[in-house]
Amino acid sequence: MGTVGDLLELSETVLRDARGVGAKKIDVIGDLKVRARNELAFSSQGLSEASETQLLSDRLGKSGVGMDEPWERVLRVLPTRARGAFESVGYTSVRDLVNAFERGELGRLPNFGPKTLTRVHEILETIANHGLDAYLFGDRGRPENLHDLIEQALDTLEESDRDIVERRFFVGDTFGDIGDDYDVSFQAIQARFDTLVETLSYHFRPEAEVLLEPVVEAAEKAGGLLPADRVTELTEINDLHRILFALHLAGLVEFRIWQGVFITSLHQSEIDIKLRRLRDAIVETGRAVLPFEQVKNFSHRAGLRMDRAGLTHLFQVAWEVDIGKSRSIKNPWARRSDHVANVLEDVASPMSAQEILTRLESFEQHEHGINEISERALNGLLHRHEDIYTIERGTYVHASALPISLDALDSVVQWCVKRLHGESGQISTKYLLGELDELGKTEEGLTPYLLKDALSRHSDVLTFKNTYLVAHAATFEESGKTLADRVETVLVEASAPLTVEDVIDLLPEGIDYHRMSIYTTLLSAPFSLNMGNNRFVHLSFVGLSENRRVRLLDAVHDTLPADGTPMSCADLLSELSEMAEARGLAIREYGSGLLWGLLREHEKVVCGPGELVARDTGSESQHVLRTAIGQIVGDYGAAYPREVRSELRTQYGYGGSDSAVFGSLTRSAEEGRLLRLPESLYVTEGSNEEILEAMAQRDREIVRLSRSSELASTPQRVLRLLASYYEEHGHRNQLEKIRSIR
Numbered sequence: 001m002g003t004v005g006d007l008l009e010l011s012e013t014v015l016r017d018a019r020g021v022g023a024k025k026i027d028v029i030g031d032l033k034v035r036a037r038n039e040l041a042f043s044s045q046g047l048s049e050a051s052e053t054q055l056l057s058d059r060l061g062k063s064g065v066g067m068d069e070p071w072e073r074v075l076r077v078l079p080t081r082a083r084g085a086f087e088s089v090g091y092t093s094v095r096d097l098v099n100a101f102e103r104g105e106l107g108r109l110p111n112f113g114p115k116t117l118t119r120v121h122e123i124l125e126t127i128a129n130h131g132l133d134a135y136l137f138g139d140r141g142r143p144e145n146l147h148d149l150i151e152q153a154l155d156t157l158e159e160s161d162r163d164i165v166e167r168r169f170f171v172g173d174t175f176g177d178i179g180d181d182y183d184v185s186f187q188a189i190q191a192r193f194d195t196l197v198e199t200l201s202y203h204f205r206p207e208a209e210v211l212l213e214p215v216v217e218a219a220e221k222a223g224g225l226l227p228a229d230r231v232t233e234l235t236e237i238n239d240l241h242r243i244l245f246a247l248h249l250a251g252l253v254e255f256r257i258w259q260g261v262f263i264t265s266l267h268q269s270e271i272d273i274k275l276r277r278l279r280d281a282i283v284e285t286g287r288a289v290l291p292f293e294q295v296k297n298f299s300h301r302a303g304l305r306m307d308r309a310g311l312t313h314l315f316q317v318a319w320e321v322d323i324g325k326s327r328s329i330k331n332p333w334a335r336r337s338d339h340v341a342n343v344l345e346d347v348a349s350p351m352s353a354q355e356i357l358t359r360l361e362s363f364e365q366h367e368h369g370i371n372e373i374s375e376r377a378l379n380g381l382l383h384r385h386e387d388i389y390t391i392e393r394g395t396y397v398h399a400s401a402l403p404i405s406l407d408a409l410d411s412v413v414q415w416c417v418k419r420l421h422g423e424s425g426q427i428s429t430k431y432l433l434g435e436l437d438e439l440g441k442t443e444e445g446l447t448p449y450l451l452k453d454a455l456s457r458h459s460d461v462l463t464f465k466n467t468y469l470v471a472h473a474a475t476f477e478e479s480g481k482t483l484a485d486r487v488e489t490v491l492v493e494a495s496a497p498l499t500v501e502d503v504i505d506l507l508p509e510g511i512d513y514h515r516m517s518i519y520t521t522l523l524s525a526p527f528s529l530n531m532g533n534n535r536f537v538h539l540s541f542v543g544l545s546e547n548r549r550v551r552l553l554d555a556v557h558d559t560l561p562a563d564g565t566p567m568s569c570a571d572l573l574s575e576l577s578e579m580a581e582a583r584g585l586a587i588r589e590y591g592s593g594l595l596w597g598l599l600r601e602h603e604k605v606v607c608g609p610g611e612l613v614a615r616d617t618g619s620e621s622q623h624v625l626r627t628a629i630g631q632i633v634g635d636y637g638a639a640y641p642r643e644v645r646s647e648l649r650t651q652y653g654y655g656g657s658d659s660a661v662f663g664s665l666t667r668s669a670e671e672g673r674l675l676r677l678p679e680s681l682y683v684t685e686g687s688n689e690e691i692l693e694a695m696a697q698r699d700r701e702i703v704r705l706s707r708s709s710e711l712a713s714t715p716q717r718v719l720r721l722l723a724s725y726y727e728e729h730g731h732r733n734q735l736e737k738i739r740s741i742r
Helices: 004-009 012-017 023-039 056-062 080-089 094-102 114-130 132-140 146-155 159-171 175-182 186-221 228-235 240-249 268-285 292-301 308-319 336-347 353-361 367-372 375-384 406-420 429-438 448-456 483-493 500-506 515-524 546-559 569-575 580-586 591-599 622-636 641-652 658-670 688-696 699-707 716-728 732-741
Strands: 040-043 046-049 225-227 256-258 262-264 289-291 328-330 388-392 395-398 461-464 469-472 528-532 535-538 605-607 612-615 674-677 681-684
Touching: 056 094, 056 114, 080 114, 094 114, 114 132, 132 146, 146 159, 146 186, 146 240, 159 175, 159 186, 159 240, 175 186, 186 225, 186 228, 186 240, 186 262, 225 228, 225 308, 228 240, 228 262, 228 308, 240 256, 240 262, 262 308, 268 292, 268 622, 289 292, 292 308, 292 328, 292 688, 336 353, 336 375, 336 388, 336 395, 353 375, 375 388, 388 448, 406 429, 406 448, 406 461, 406 469, 429 448, 429 469, 448 461, 448 469, 483 500, 483 515, 483 528, 483 535, 500 515, 515 528, 528 591, 535 591, 546 569, 546 580, 546 591, 546 605, 569 580, 569 591, 569 612, 580 591, 591 605, 605 622, 612 622, 622 641, 622 658, 622 674, 622 681, 641 658, 658 674, 658 681, 674 716, 681 688, 681 699, 688 699, 688 716, 699 716, 699 732, 716 732
Parallel strands: none
Antiparallel strands: 040 046, 225 262, 256 262, 289 328, 388 395, 461 469, 528 535, 605 612, 674 681
């Protein structure tokens, strides 16, 4: 035996009779014979050079195969062993694989036997001779639409495999149900299903990605929720389950069907956040009826960009609310007092409770049964609404129709608060008006009732039922106890953090405690610990002495990065786990929140959202504050400094100065993060469309800007935005005012 040809002609019988050749060697020789035949063309006449095989790379290139393409996108239907072997040696392109084949290297790969090598050779020859589409799709050719893609994918499956896939995707059967019918466990069916989907994805993924690109792009533009009718419009398929199957073929396994009428890639928590933002924006308007365009703008601001049909489906499945087809939409979350306020705002003059009832009863239909309310219940609603003022006993007026300006009323209130400070007893608003008259500070139209109502809205003032009497919250004493004394008693007895509303409910009856009075007391009292997000505890709730608190806070300060990089309180407690004080807080239910509350009083630490804290470096650490401010302004749509300051204290327990807040707002505007409107109303900077959407969340405030004394000095861009907003929302008088200035 002298040539390779002689070796290839040896039969297995001859080899078995040869001395020293056992079964193992016969297998090895068999592998070598297969490799040789794949590299050489052998005929009955003898051995010749296999020029066809040597030119395989050229033939593949001529057939349209991109030799530098990833081999996985070309050789999609491969034996499992071949795929694993190619991945293990790091082949990346078709060229790498074909070159290895031509050099005879494939047969030497681990677990790469003769049958696998032969199958790979057959695949390469098919592609070289008939083209890539013939290898991938046979006589049917490359699918041109999603319907063809889905059918071709299903047709590649055996009958039982197709049944498993269709029942799981299209019927919704569980793996357990399918397993029972096949008399196997649900684990076995699930494993089979996963393998089938993975194999189909290998085969059809590139085509599925291209055909589904419009759907994926539309879902992204819509904010992650794509309505079924929009999917049908894009694909001409009205079954979302078939679309979901196609998405899995494309490897987009994060997509799912939500509420039966949307395709989404969002986690439920992400959807909940968007829905909450939309609902809050609608609630914040205080309007019983809203223009559809305003609701649409709110949805865009919340990250949900849908047309009328999409929003109709969304409201129905999310809240079981039918928004109808009219240009105006009833606010499903409007308070009963909002309906009353809208009546007063529309009338624009004082009305008695009976007059309001008469007007309500004239409506043919009204939400919440407001037209059936008693006069006594109506009085309760009138006293609780922030935009409704009592001008005389039993007579009410909307804030937009007050006999004096809100600015003038605010000036009177500020003077009265200073006058009340230091008084341990009560003073009548009639007496206060008399003093104002003597000083020449009276305002026409200001009544004792209106002054009492306005004072009741100030955080430093207490009012008393059925009288004109008022008092200063900090200095008024009743039975030797101040408001702070009563609040401390409530906190001491609490076993968990309390909100402002919880504290009000637990205070003794008899005095009208304004929410802001309680809130200010909780913020300023030395015994109160603000945990953020409207949660307060007594300092003793922490369970650490003053010395131990100081020791812990100093350690936290030293642990915080010197460059002002923020850390979470949970990470800080973990970092300081060797300290007994830190370990004690770490195991408690509210441990990280308690640490964050303690740190808000630390003069060298800045607190931010999500229980983040940073060392106060005077520069980098301000990023925490600016981030918090930006988040607040974004949530509000448009916010005043006082609202930002209030939210910083409520949500983040901010204990810094007001000047720092104003400074951060100013710097954020200078840096292009925020845009300042007249009257220091801030919105998040962005495109004109985004800013107009943000402004729509504060419609009433934007309307009031048309009366601002700052308009003459307002930048032209802001005036153009205001004009666009007023025109878009039908505020004609305000639009004319802006046009006259421009």
